[in-house]
Amino acid sequence: MTHTSTASTASGASTATAERAPRARLVSVDVARAIAVFAMFAAHIGPPAKPEGAGHLLVAFDGRAPAIFTLIAGLSLTLSRGGTRPRPQPAGALRSTLVRCVVLAALGLALTELRSGIAVILTFFALYFLAAEPLARLGTRALTAVAAASVVLGPVLSYVLGPYFGYRVTGRGRYPGFEAVTSWSGFTDALDTLLLSGAYPWLTYFPYVVVGMALGRLVDLRRTGAARRLIGWGALTTLAGHGLSALALGPGGGREALLRAIAGSHAYAVNAPDPVQAVLARQAGAIPSTSWAWLLVDGPYSQTPFETVANIGASLLLLGLAVAACRSGAVETLLRPLAVVGTMGLSVYAVHVIARAELHPHHGWPALGAFCGVSLVACAVWAFVFRGTPLRRGPLEWALHAMMPKAKAS
16 A cells, blocks of 8 residues: 655645645555564464574564554555545545455455465455545544544453354454355354454454554654654553553452463363463464453453553554664665565565465474565565556555556545
């Protein structure tokens, strides 16, 4: 998605209108997106995340890659519509959104059918973009309020609704395939998966999109001081998410409540080295609905308010560091190859799913290094070969753009 901002220019004393001109892509956002994509590589083909040596980096990103990727998607959506100075949408904008959602959903279902072992996020993204369309029309204060509320309400609703759909103890972490469009039962099951029980359900992952949208309204990433604000907010938010969870689970007695719930409802995990993590592993991280204390954890993929807050903080930190780095012309030049990967995030993501399905790489540093290295080189070559043409944006990005109905100015 193209990142643009607008600048008002006087058209002359005889007119009160101002023209808003699109500006160049934000390299910092593309860099942050590329890092999120590589973090997904680490989760899918990298070594186990262990706090030793280079493994500390994997621990830092464990569970955060989808959250960062999703938050940046929301930020990009706002930037494409004017950023801190939102502009009126042209006629046909809703139709373009619907086309984008259909294409992303179809691509996601197709990649899922490859049985790569990766929980493909693209079908979920289709729902996110569809739900984001009405929110994009809100004022900045209202959008920010919705973002803040969703961080808490989404996980709480997931917990409350779980028992009514058969997920009190287990059953979450799924992702839809082609059965979603081949039968009515498959369609209703896919809705359940997309909204509540999937690997990246709308209830607990859409808040990242809304936070990203609000961020794009609140912070002009081109202005001096934006990096400091993002880094400061990010550090405080990350500390709040993890710190408050530690207090609630420790002095607050939350862990004891969890152990009681495990003894009563999750007998298989009682004798595990870490009973809490053993339960979460059964649901791809999503919490069960056997004790309100589950909402206090902050582990990777737990989809709780505390984990969401901490992941938002990590996203802001990464984005702030990228903005700070790109303020130096020399550093920005060095980061250009990484930014190119970010401009082709959709294509790179799809190719890595296909490669995982066809090549069956062994998890480890060699495979991770190969995937990252090939992505950097392939994207650089593609951008060079197709420079000056619409294809420079990436094969899938170009195809998606080509399918969009041409919007007319309103």
